[in-house]
Amino acid sequence: MTGKRRQPNSADIQIGESIRAHRLIVGMSQSDLARKLGVSFQQIQKYEKGANRVGAGRLPQIAKIFNIPIGALFDANAGTGKNTGAAPVKLIPDRSTLKLLTAFGGIAHRKIRYSLINLVDAIDKATPKTAKARPKTRR
DSSP: OTTOOOOOOHHHHHHHHHHHHHHHHTTOOHHHHHHHHTSOHHHHHHHHHTSSOOOTTHHHHHHHHHTSOGGGGGOSEEEOSTTOOEEEGGGOSSHHHHHHHHHHHTOOOHHHHHHHHHHHHHHHHHSOGGGGOOOOOOO
16 A cells, blocks of 8 residues: 555545634634644645545644534534524635625625625626636635
């Protein structure tokens, strides 16, 4: 088995996405989380991408930092706070998305919500496919 690189499995990817979502929810940078865990920010990047498996001893540390139960790191949904419920972690790739989801969740007026959905949908359809490349996210 030497020389073969392990491919991330679905659990590694799920936990990594969850770590990223919870980190963004609390407004923490990769460097801040790395300092609290005593690792490099590159290690946090690898955790978040699922490239490196998060050890069993590290999971409770991460959960404590985010003030969440350990099980929340295995959940496909992340609580966004502010009484907006939970959002699928895949929908929280960066701070801008989290801000948009949180603000949208705070809009109580149904017609305004539908108007915003229609606006975003129209922008998406009008955007050339080549311009839809995922923007680089900041740490």
